[in-house]
Amino acid sequence: MALFAADSRQPQAADGLSEAQIKAAYLYNFAKFVEWPDAAAPVTADINLCVVGNNVLDGALQSLDGRKAGERSLKVTLHSSTDTSLADCQLLFVGVSEQQRMVPILKNLGSAPILTLSDIADFAEKGGGIALLFRDNKVVFEVNLESIRHAGLRLPGQLLNIASHVYGR
Template structure:
């Protein structure tokens, strides 16, 4: 592990599912636990079963629990952990600086990304900002999520960013394949993600090897 403004695991790191689960355990401990399992709630009573199911879901072994977490909630949880484990260059994200989560599109993930505003991601704090697709300041974002409404113009947005140090994400089906950083997709009744390493490298970003090992598809490996 290298030290830096955010945690970074070499892509040659441990490859077993147990190690990958260790990296992503923050999903259930920090995001899901606080947001969806408040004391006195019905979900709180079945927390252990839901969390166990979600851990299995990460490796494609179990379908999405029907009465626990929505597709949007799980996608938001994935994004939250990408924010925690991605490494940005030191000149882009100094120690203690806020991580700017920009969103382009309407009704993106049912408002679950907006709920991330103010959440801690390691030593950083996430800040949610709604932006327009033509906003000239998109290259100042750290994370940029493009909603489904951007299907017809996301390629133009990606080209406008060029090699800006921005991790681009979307739940558009062919987003990663066409040059986006990470696609969050719902397939076979479970959430999976695809990664395109070329734009991530060009943006001078690093993803943990354990995340890559559980991605459904990795382009440019």
Template sequence: MTIRHSSWGRRLLAFVLLTLLLLSAGVVPSDALEPAPEDAVKAAMLYNFVQFVRWPNSFVPAEQELVLGILGRDSLQEWLLDLALEGDRGGSLKTVELDSLHDLSAQKHTLHVLYIGRTAHQDLQAVLRVLDGVPVLTVSDDELFIKQGGMMNFVRQNSRIRFDLNLDAAAKGRLKISSRLYGLARLIVKDDVTQEGR
């Protein structure tokens, strides 16, 4: 298990977020800027996403730093490791590399978010069993993830990066996801029904 922080991550994240904001507002034409790498966009989205998630108070005491566990390897993993993500509690979102299911089992009560990389997808059901009922936000880059019991996945729709939500899985983990995100989601699973975001 390895813990990493980044000294330059905040500046890079701020650049990505500013670029996304300007592009979405139409302030800067999309062909006027070099596009941010897709994985940088996803990392920035995850940073923003955690600010709209509420964990049980007993699991995240006031002022406690949020911990992002990373299990498995893929291209997004490197961006998540290199970004010092700012949380809404004033501290950074610490990244922890998990090398195995054994690491995950041992650390599950210290994690708040788990990103499951592509090389760990073969262990997906075992991962979800380990985290059953534990308030850990599960995230993947696989667009089928929410249908398999995960809470959030990234997906490319045309030229945009979007995300899907499984509110049933989040409720099972005692997490509350703000309704403010519903309109941004591509798909939402609620009460065993998959519907389009608002």
């Protein structure tokens, strides 16, 4: 179910999967490829995927709970946009229902080593890490490289090469 590999191929949608399932698969792959500072995500620890919003991706992110991302397992937890425990997340998905609160959520994270993701249209443009978007009948993603670097994270160049747009390059 890998929708992209660490090479230069364009991402292709898999037959029979919903848009939400494809976006969840992208997020799963990002979890395997992102590099966190050692102190933020020890190799032996679970990867905390925090989800903020109502009915985010039709619940498709819940299917990732317990899945292995490399040597570590994903742990999916639901949070409110005002939750102060978001600093314990390595991945934070902000749902469309939080569009009006998106900027304050991002500002509250500061430079915490958290990969932020969303399916809000202007998420990467307004400071989020990765936006998962549906365009021309396929799922694409945009990356805000400045936000990724500010959080102390690294994404492989191959992943950036298949992004539909990279801000701050």
